[in-house]
Amino acid sequence: MSTMESLIGLVNRIQRACTMLGDYGGGDNAFSSLWEALPTVAVVGGQSSGKSSVLESIVGRDFLPRGSGIVTRRPLVLQLHKTGDGSKEYAEFLHLPRRKFTDFSLVRQEIQDETDRMTGKTKQISPVPIHLSIYSPNVVNLTLIDLPGLTKVAIDGQPESIVQDIEMMVRSYVEKPNSIILAISPANQDIATSDAIKLAREVDPTGERTFGVLTKLDLMDKGTDALDVLEGRSYRLQQPWVGIVNRSQADINKNIDMIVARRKEREYFATSPDYAHLASKMGSEYLAKLLSKHLESVIRAQIPSITSMINKSIDELESEMDHLGRPIGVDAGAQLYTILELCRAFDKIFKEHLDGG
Numbered sequence: 001m002s003t004m005e006s007l008i009g010l011v012n013r014i015q016r017a018c019t020m021l022g023d024y025g026g027g028d029n030a031f032s033s034l035w036e037a038l039p040t041v042a043v044v045g046g047q048s049s050g051k052s053s054v055l056e057s058i059v060g061r062d063f064l065p066r067g068s069g070i071v072t073r074r075p076l077v078l079q080l081h082k083t084g085d086g087s088k089e090y091a092e093f094l095h096l097p098r099r100k101f102t103d104f105s106l107v108r109q110e111i112q113d114e115t116d117r118m119t120g121k122t123k124q125i126s127p128v129p130i131h132l133s134i135y136s137p138n139v140v141n142l143t144l145i146d147l148p149g150l151t152k153v154a155i156d157g158q159p160e161s162i163v164q165d166i167e168m169m170v171r172s173y174v175e176k177p178n179s180i181i182l183a184i185s186p187a188n189q190d191i192a193t194s195d196a197i198k199l200a201r202e203v204d205p206t207g208e209r210t211f212g213v214l215t216k217l218d219l220m221d222k223g224t225d226a227l228d229v230l231e232g233r234s235y236r237l238q239q240p241w242v243g244i245v246n247r248s249q250a251d252i253n254k255n256i257d258m259i260v261a262r263r264k265e266r267e268y269f270a271t272s273p274d275y276a277h278l279a280s281k282m283g284s285e286y287l288a289k290l291l292s293k294h295l296e297s298v299i300r301a302q303i304p305s306i307t308s309m310i311n312k313s314i315d316e317l318e319s320e321m322d323h324l325g326r327p328i329g330v331d332a333g334a335q336l337y338t339i340l341e342l343c344r345a346f347d348k349i350f351k352e353h354l355d356g357g
């Protein structure tokens with residue numbers, strides 16, 4: 001494993017530790033600054049923009065819950081770990097550390113169940129993330145955070161505030177200066193109306209940390225193309241735009257598997273009269289490699305600040321430990337001993353006062 005790959009792994013481990021300690025950003029606990037210091041890739045898009053499809057395509061597996069309405073109701077921190085060729089794929093949740101999932105339909109079920117455990121079945125949202133690691137020879141090392149889709153109206157059973165709640169949650173991720181924004185927009189809608197680009201433009205006006213992703217290129221009206229967007233003329237970003245062709249609903253209903261879908265996507269770009277000249281820089285596999293490389297360079301640039309943040313947290317914790325005093329034993333004998341010591345100390349001070357008085 002190269003040094004940079006192991007560095008992405010290291011950042012993954014720090015993120016997991018932060019979550020276990022109750023730090024997932026936005027909070028006011030002692031460590032929140034550490035999570036904030038870590039670079040993340042946040043996936044942002046309006047409902048039905050193709051977010052889940054892009055994530056599944058990057059992973060090469062079906063594993064995300066599907067359905068109508070707001071399906072993603074908690075952030076999903078998805079950590080991809082590349083393993084050696086021929087090794088078996090499996091998934092692991094942080095909240096179920098000893099269970100290896102090799103059946104990805106069970107992963108989907110567990111995401112749903114774990115969401116419901118926190119939010120109830122009320123369709124509420126929660127900012128507490130679910131951590132999922134996928135180990136596979138077919139992925140690149142990458143960490144992505146899937147967020148609820150931006151929406152415009154509350155549907156049955158949801159409080160009116162859900163529209164703002166989702167926007168605030170998504171905003172809290174993308175406004176961090178260390179966050180890399182994966183802004184998903186469907187090509188069959190005017191880019192000027194894209195929720196993802198609207199939000200990205202607000203928090204990253206220079207476009208230096210936004211990657212624009214255009215899905216549904218195959219669904220554009222005949223005679224139209226998305227070259228103005230893909231070539232950066234409609235909306236300029238400092239990072240390149242990437243076009244994607246995911247599985248259609250009909251493909252999903254026919255159980256077209258992801259490997260076939262990736263091949264069809266490659267063929268689409270290679271044979272398209274509009275996009276063939278861009279084919280080597282399009283598609284979900286290219287997007288995954290582009291993001292992994294970018295994440296590596298961001299981590300490399302931030303190593304000094306991450307190291308100093310960790311050292312600062314250690315110093316703060318050590319001084320808090322000093323303040324709290326020595327640890328108290330867990331067994332009854334040790335606890336009794338501690339109480340007797342306290343009594344002796346009290347007795348001594350009391351006597352000194354009596355003598356003095």
Ligand SMILES: Nc1nc2c(ncn2[C@@H]2O[C@H](COP(=O)(O)OP(=O)(O)OP(=O)(O)O)[C@@H](O)[C@H]2O)c(=O)[nH]1
Binds near residue numbers: 249
């Ligand atoms: N033809 C075609 N269909 C697509 C493409 N991308 C997504 N779809 C379809 O669009 C629908 C919505 O896609 P999802 O990936 O579920 O979108 P999402 O943004 O995750 O949606 P929500 O989680 O409901 O907000 C599904 O039926 C997909 O099959 C694409 O590139 N081409």
